[in-house]
Amino acid sequence: MVGLHEEKRFEKIHNVVFSESSIGSRSIAMEIADLIRHKQSKGDVCVLGLATGSSPKGVYNELVKMHQEEGLSFHNVVTFNLDEYFPIAPISSHSYWHFMHEYLFDHINIDPENINIPKGDLQESEVRKYCLEYERKIETYGGIDLQILGIGRTGHIGFNEPGSHVNSITRLVTLDQVTREDAAGDFYGKENVPRKAITMGIGTILKAKRILLMAWGESKATVVGRMIEGDISGEIPATYLQQHHNTTVVLDTGSSAYLKRIYTPWLVGGCKWDEFTTKRAVVWLCQQTGKPILKLTERDYNDHGMNDLITAYPSTYELNIKMFNALQHTITGWPGGKPNADDSQRPERALPAQKRVVLFSPHPDDDVISMGGTFIRLHDQGHEVHVAYQTSGNIAVFDEEVIRFADFYNELKNSQDNKQSEQKEFYQKIKADILNKGTGEMDTDDVRRIKGLIRRGEARAGCRFVGLPDERAHFLDLPFYETGRVKKLPISEEDVRITVDLLRAIQPHQIYAAGDLSDPHGTHRVCLDVIFKALEVLKDDDWLKDCYVWLYRGAWQEWGIEDIDMAVPLSPDELMKKRQAIFKHQSQKDGVVFQGTDGREFWQRAEDRNRSTAKLYDQLGLAEYEAIEAFKRYHF
Incomplete structure (x- = not known):
């Protein structure tokens, strides 16, 4: 593999860094394909150790493409998966058996007899014997030729959580709380995530002849740094890979961000x-x-x-x-540009004095959570602000909210007329749909529609609080999101067309978009990619030549001081007004469906983040503010 950077001192595991995860995934898939073909040329079996989760999806997609477009055959391939939740039925949409078939096995010519995935539906008394048989079966094939891995935020590989022993083998383990919190989105709540799993052990993994560990995105940067540069420790199980003679860690720009040669190269x-x-x-x-x-x-x-x-x-x-x-010079109280001022040292142009602005919000509350103070100031300073809500956000509404609104609708109709039968039937259907829904099952179309309307109403309330006219709130409902599940569709031409049409209709001087690539659900990242694709389509439009694109970050992370191109200070009163705008999103108050590992409410996260940015500016010797919202300019 050839990456953008070569290994430097301080690093104890060989690693390569690619500009994007898609390129890294392609590189891993090519190495796997080369190994399969090499084994085929010798008439040998190729034994692969496979992983699940978001990290290897791109690899499996590339392998499927190679099979379909290049004739890559898997007839000689035997696979052993790292792990499986316990207890869980293979047919469950949350099982890793289901995952592997959905993303790989159903699309290639592998012999089903050659697929080995730990069984999650055993009796617990059967697990120990089964795990020993799993180990023996790996040995009968001469061990694993190539093992691919991801890494969890706790530093786990497979489900080998902190405290796992270097000599551990396949076994039943109890999952760490952080691991269960990270999986909560897929299971529609932490309470639905199994507490145990069957996993290959550290010792089993280290016996593989070749290991490729992949990590994508900024959320993995901290643990990647500790894995590659830190001491070997059972508290970070991935550090045991330092003992393996043939391991490569494959990274993208985001996940490599805290390696010393990248973050502090002057120390290297x-x-x-x-x-x-x-x-x-x-x-x-x-x-x-x-x-x-x-x-x-x-x-x-x-x-x-x-x-x-x-x-x-x-x-x-x-x-x-x-x-x-x-x-x-990054600090300005005029995010739309200060009229009649020298703008040579300001982040934004003075002219035109009144700008057309499109504020893209991936979910129906990101506008006020991430840049509510700037949103309010842009409107108050006379700019024509439009908010484009990119997705409905319907999967992030609790079922109880739907029943509450259905109750209201039913009682309102009953009080208005005697034609109750149709309304009552609809009300009873909605309640039945929710009460009969199994854990993790998709909502019916009617329930999803109501959840989307709940969030749409809250978004309108937030805009009205700012003072925005209703016609400047645009609900795009991008198709990629509308699956009813956490898993979304790939970006389509329709997603891009909807975005292009809006931008051409408004022809903004400013675009604000979510650059929060650490969003654990990935929607922010996809929404940003849609905007980038739209800008590519629009690149020859004259109006775009006079348009600035500003990236904000959401409730998950803030820009580093060195990344900030525009810092908008907020007074205590403005911060309070931002909080009140966030409160209009009542379905996201007092707990949310996708809480993540941060127990604070979104308004608390936003305020703490904004205050922390202001404190950093103060510590650097600049003016002391109550809070600051930060933006990075995107040059296209």
């Missing part, structure tokens, strides 16, 4: 000091020393590996003041 060796790296280094140095920018000394730079940086400037002060000014 020679460093190319561009503007971004210099800004990051100075901010990092302030955090290491506890000093504001203008108090950093030559000794501080020398002691932290930045001697070659300060030699490029006449004095340390020259460097400090340059970085101070660069950060100072």
Whole structure:
């Protein structure tokens, strides 16, 4: 494999970094395909160890394409899966048996007898004997030729949670709370996630002749850094891979972000000091020393590996003041541009004074959660603001909310006329649909429609609170989302066409979009890709040449200080008004369907994040604000 970066010091496992996960997935699939063909040429069986979860989906998609388009045969392939929930029936839509058949086995020519997936429907008394047989069966094939892995946020591989022993074998384990929280979305609530699983052990995995571990996205960056650069520890089971002689970790830009050679390259060796790296280094140095920018000394730079940086400037002060000014110029109370002002040092243009703005919101509350203060200020400063709600958000509404609204509808109709039979029948059907729904089953069309209407009504209430006219709230209901399940469809031409049509109709001077790529459900990432594809279609339109695209982040993560191109400060009153706008989304208040691992409500996450950004600016020696909303400009 050839990645963008080669291994450097501090790193204890070989790794390669690709610009995108799709390229990394293709690379892994090509290595698997080469191994299969090599084994076929010798008349040998190819034994693959397979993983589940979101990480290997791209790999399986590439293997299916190779089978269908290039004739890659799997007739000589035997597979052993890493793990399975326990107890769970194979036919369950949540089982890994179902996952593997949906994403791979149903689309290739593998012999069903060659597929081995731990059984989740055994009696618990049978599990130990079954696990020993699973181990023996792997050995009868001469061991696993190539094992692919993902990594959990706890550092688990397979379901080997923190505390797993290096010599552990296939066995029944109890799942960590973080692991169950991460799986809660797929099971429509943590309470529905099995508490146990059958998993290959660390020892079993380390016997594989070749191991490829993949990790995609910023949410994996912290644990990836500890796996590759940290000490071997049972608290991070993936660190045991440091003992394996033939392991490669395959990363994308996001998951590699905290490796020293990428995040702090000046600590590793020679460093190319561009503007971004210099800004990051100075901010990092302030955090290491506890000093504001203008108090950093030559000794501080020398002691932290930045001697070659300060030699490029006449004095340390020259460097400090340059970085101070660069950060100072990101701050503006005029996110749409300040009229009749010198805009040469401002993040936004002064003209036109009144801009047309499209604020894309992946879910019906991301607009106010992520940039509610800026949203309000743009409207109050006279700009023509449009909000485009990209998805219905219908799967994130509790069933009880539907019954509550159905009760209201039923009683309202009963009080208005005597024609009750049709309304009562509909009411009873809705209640029956919900009460008869099994755990994790998809809602009926009627229930999903009501859930979508609930969120649409809340979005309108939020816009009205800001002062936006109803006609400027646009509900796109992008088709990729409308599956009724956590799993979504691929982006379609219709998704892009809907977005293109809206943008052409408004021809905005500003576009705001969610750049929150750590969204655990992936909807933010897909919605951003739809916008990027639409911009590609629109690239020759004249109006787009005068349009700025600003990326905000949602409730999951904030931009690093070095990434921020526009910082919009909020007063205490403005922060309170933002909170009130968030409160209009009542179905997302006091607990949500997809809570994630953060127990705080969305308004609390947003306020804490905005205050933390303001505190960082203050610590760097800039003005002290109550809160700051941050944006990064996307250049297309």
